[in-house]
Amino acid sequence: MTAPARRRDPLGMACGAAAFAVAAAFAVLVAFLAVEARPVANPGFLLEMPSRMADGAGVGPALAGTLWLALLTAGLAVPVGVGTAVYLEEYAPRTRLAALVGSALASLAGTPPVVYGVAGLALFVRGLGMGPSLLAGGCTLAALALPTVVVASRAAIRSVPQGVRLAAYGLGATRWQVVRGEVLPAAAPGMLAGVCLAFTRTVGAAAPLLVLGAVSFMTFAPRGPADPLTSLPTQIFAWTKRSEQDFAALAAGAGVALLLVLLAMNLAVLAVRRRMEDASR
Amino acid sequence: MTVARLPGAGAASHGLADRLAGPVLLACTVAAAGTLVALAGVLGVEAGRFFAQVSPVRFFTEADWTPFAEEPRFGVLPLLAATAQITAGAGVFGVPAGLMTAVYLEHYAGARTERALTAVTALLAGVPTVVYGCFALDFVTPALRSLWPGTEAFNALSACLVVGLMIVPTVVLLSRAALKSVPAQLMEAGLALGASRGRVVARVLVPAALGGIVAAVFLALARAVGETMIVTLAAGNQAQPTWSPLEGLRTLTAFIAQSGPGGAPSGSLQYGAVFAASAVLLAFSWGLHAAGMFLVSRRRRGGAR
Structure with a gap:
């Protein structure tokens, strides 16, 4: 297809305009955050405590809370989710129950995050007596991430060619040796991609934590899972709700901090994936 | 599909790891399923208590939702209507x-351009x-307020525009997959017949991918929602x-997030109302999600023919 013919096509022009409008909206979003966050662009902002005064307030506790939540969520959702995926793909007898568990987990991916917060409030915060702590937040976010982790891991495991398994069994490997030595290494890059996507959504989730009872005014940085629940997304929410202009700058600044955390996480995972793929080649 | 049913596969268990792996992985599955069943269970119990x-x-x-009034009224219709309005509005902007x-x-x-714009949608x-x-x-x-001075500080239009932007990446990703699954020969055949590119796209390729596109819209x-x-x-x-799109409203999700259930005592009507609203929200979004998944699976089966 030659360029002039493409250019004269009205549908192509309309679709191109729509695509560039989407790109422009993204550019406006980024520019808004950058301009709005300018007043708080100093390293102290990442360490300071939030305050009743906008001046000198920071995201120290919220940032620490988000890092704790990411750690807790990863520690809970990744082993359980990957284990579930391996079991369903490689171990489970092909019964109706296994199929039901698999499809139920897949359909849970359509559940609104805020509903996990409501259920987590009844189960973790009240039922199991965790209170509005980072631990309750981590458990809730892990439950939120779990279906996506399982679905992505199963897809990655399924994409490993059957010949790899057959060859290993043919050489006398046991099932676990096949899984540990062949299937998991081959599926790992794909799993990481899916898990990372799940985590970007989960670490940025504000609604479930808000329902659990996240606090946005802490005078110390949380040091363990039993400390009060606080996080960057809920801090952004609290600051955005205040109508004063100074707090809008804080909200945008916290938004930039959150985006940087997510970007760093994605880049780290990308680097690990590259190394894995190079190593397997 | 997997080796699981090959005779003798994994029959010989050597080390400790081999003997432990099966039960440990089963325990993971039970834990995953158990947690999610427990979460669904408490939701059901609390909603049941409310009802x-x-x-x-x-x-x-009833069309009156005033859970915190002296004499609270629990008619969910306004919340449901607001959720439908925002969803429809977001669809109007985001889907096209x-x-x-x-x-x-x-x-x-x-x-x-393709690579750059794909990266932008991934970032969005x-x-x-x-x-x-x-x-x-x-x-x-x-x-919006500088365009239409009568706009309220909280308004549906702003929410619709931005929710519309938020769903764009989902629509792009899924409907691209549907468009990709249409055989390239259709485009070539159409062009060879003398149709313009736009005509082939609009009359042949998009209709051929319609099932997948509709699924993308539902998801x-x-x-x-x-x-x-x-x-x-x-x-x-x-x-x-x-x-009026220039006035504010309250969706199911906004009620859930703003009612502060963390402060309401367990068993109170206000606490129960959050669970009832969550159950309605769940039914709404699962309905759309299930319709989308059904269309995706039907398309896959159709494609295999």
């Missing part, structure tokens, strides 16, 4: 934009919804139902 006190008939037919972007990327864009997908909410309230709403709308932060921040918490 033991409030008649479900009145819940679904996403679909046209997908068509452009798949059938028109050069390799470089990674933006947390609370950041979108901040953008809606602090940028889009002031812009994206399911996300819009459950969207909480953007609507809470931008559309506010206004109890009065309204048709």
Whole structure:
């Protein structure tokens, strides 16, 4: 297809305009955050405590809370989710129950995050007596991430060619040796991609934590899972709700901090994936 | 599909790891399923307790939602209507934009533009919804108010625009997959018959991918239904139902997020109302999601023929 013919096509022009409008909206979003966050662009902002005064307030506790939540969520959702995926793909007898568990987990991916917060409030915060702590937040976010982790891991495991398994069994490997030595290494890059996507959504989730009872005014940085629940997304929410202009700058600044955390996480995972793929080649 | 059913596979268990692996992995599955069943269970129990006190008939037919009033009323219709309004509004902006972007990327864009715009949609997908909410309230709403001075500080239009932007990546990703699955020969055949590129795209390729595109729309709308932060921040918490896009309203999700159930005592009507609203929200978004998944699976089966 030659360029002039493409250019004269009205549908192509309309679709191109729509695509560039989407790109422009993204550019406006980024520019808004950058301009709005300018007043708080100093390293102290990442360490300071939030305050009743906008001046000198920071995201120290919220940032620490988000890092704790990411750690807790990863520690809970990744082993359980990957284990579930391996079991369903490689171990489970092909019964109706296994199929039901698999499809139920897949359909849970359509559940609104805020509903996990409501259920987590009844189960973790009240039922199991965790209170509005980072631990309750981590458990809730892990439950939120779990279906996506399982679905992505199963897809990655399924994409490993059957010949790899057959060859290993043919050489006398046991099932676990096949899984540990062949299937998991081959599926790992794909799993990481899916898990990372799940985590970007989960670490940025504000609604479930808000329902659990996240606090946005802490005078110390949380040091363990039993400390009060606080996080960057809920801090952004609290600051955005205040109508004063100074707090809008804080909200945008916290938004930039959150985006940087997510970007760093994605880049780290990308680097690990590259190394894995190079190593397997 | 897997080796699991090959005779003798894994029959010989040597080390400790081999003997432990099966039970440990089964325990993971039980833990995963158990947690999710427990979460669904508490939701059901609390909603059930609420409906033991409030008649479900009145819940679904009355148009008055004042859970914190002296004499609380629990008619869910205004919340349901607001959720439907925001979802429809987001669809009006997000679906055409996403679909046209997908068509452009798949059938028109050069390799470089394609790569750049794909990266932009991936980045849009990674933006947390609370950041979108901040953008809606602090940028889009002031812009709307300077255009139409009568616009309220909390308004549906701002929420619809930004939720629409939020669902664009979902629409693009899924409808591109549908467009990709249409055989390239159709395009070549159409062009060879002398049809213009636009005509082939509009009359042949998009109709051929329609099942997948409709599925993409359903899955994206399911996300819009459950969207909480953007609507809470931008559309506010206004109890009065309204048709004006320049006024605020209150969706199911906004009620759940703003009612502060963490402060309500267990067993109170206000606490139960949050669970009842969550159950309604769940039914709404699962309905859309299930319809989308059904269409995706039907398309897959159709494609195998």
